[in-house]
Amino acid sequence: MNSPSPLILLIEDEPQVRRFLRPTLHAEGYRLVEAETAASGLQQARTRNPDLFLLDLGLPDGDGIDVTRTLRTWTAAPIIVLSARGQEVDKVQALDAGADDYLIKPFGVAELLARLRAALRRAARVSPEPGEPVLRFGDIRLDLARREVHRGDVPVRLTPHEYKLLSALARHAGTVVTYRQLMLEVWGPASVEHTHYLRVFMVQLRQKLEADPTRPRWFMTEAGVGYRLRDE
Numbered sequence: 640m641n642s643p644s645p646l647i648l649l650i651e652d653e654p655q656v657r658r659f660l661r662p663t664l665h666a667e668g669y670r671l672v673e674a675e676t677a678a679s680g681l682q683q684a685r686t687r688n689p690d691l692f693l694l695d696l697g698l699p700d701g702d703g704i705d706v707t708r709t710l711r712t713w714t715a716a717p718i719i720v721l722s723a724r725g726q727e728v729d730k731v732q733a734l735d736a737g738a739d740d741y742l743i744k745p746f747g748v749a750e751l752l753a754r755l756r757a758a759l760r761r762a763a764r765v766s767p768e769p770g771e772p773v774l775r776f777g778d779i780r781l782d783l784a785r786r787e788v789h790r791g792d793v794p795v796r797l798t799p800h801e802y803k804l805l806s807a808l809a810r811h812a813g814t815v816v817t818y819r820q821l822m823l824e825v826w827g828p829a830s831v832e833h834t835h836y837l838r839v840f841m842v843q844l845r846q847k848l849e850a851d852p853t854r855p856r857w858f859m860t861e862a863g864v865g866y867r868l869r870d871e
Contacts, residue, residue: 645759646670648689650680650706651721652699656744660693663748669755677701681709689716691758696722696733704736711737717758721746727863734817734864761813761870774809776857776868779848781809788848795847800825804840805848808858813870815861841866 647664651657652675664671672687674680677698684692692710696703707718719740720733730741739761740754774781780789786802788795797805807824808816818834826836841860845852859867 644668644670645690646672646687647691647693647755648672648674648680648683648687649693650674650677650683650698650703651693651695652676652697653695656695656721660751663752667752675699677703677706680706684710684714688714690762691716691755692718693755694718694720694738696720696724696729704732707733707736707738715762717762719751719754719758721751731817731819731864734815735819739814757813774812776809776812776870779857781805790848797847798843800836801840801844801847804837805844808866808868812868815865815867817865821865837866 647669649657649660649664649671651660651673657673661671661673672683672689674683677700680694680698683689694703694706698706703720703722707720710716710718717739718737719742720738721742721744722729722733723744725743733741739758742751742754774783778791782788783806788797788802788805803825804821807821818837821837822830822832822834825840826833830836841858842852845855845858849855849857857869859869861867
């Protein structure tokens, strides 16, 4: 039997946006559930267990960032924010709360569908088996069990902080990880304001793992937001 098509939960209070997205998503073969408020969206999330969320930030009964934080207490399904808020601080807050992507209204159908497909591909990636926690990105191989890193067949010696930074990016491969989130994961809550550490260690990672550190292929900077490890 074929597996059912992905189920998307759209949490959006603007009727025109829902009317715009409904035929588009159905035409692409996705199943769709809609909610107009934060409360109904969370209820639908718990009862329907969707594969992906499309979430507006400006909901009539709450903020989408709070909805994101609540969802992240129990689901790892991708969350793509759809918002008219285009300020950098809004993007950072949403990503820090656990969103996977952020689209500013108005957006094009092609871009939305491309980001949706990418998010679902990342979510569908098979988790490593307990005996084989090995992640690969191009010629970079990260063995989590042995704490070993290779570039091609050559072992790469990383400092403890370089390794923790690489591991954090690898766990979120394909998505932007904010400066704050990386600081928390690598250095802990006492160092969240010292983002200059990240720049230094990112330079070192690129020098050790990129073919051309000045034109990185894998370790991408998302200006003003964070870093992203490419997964393709």
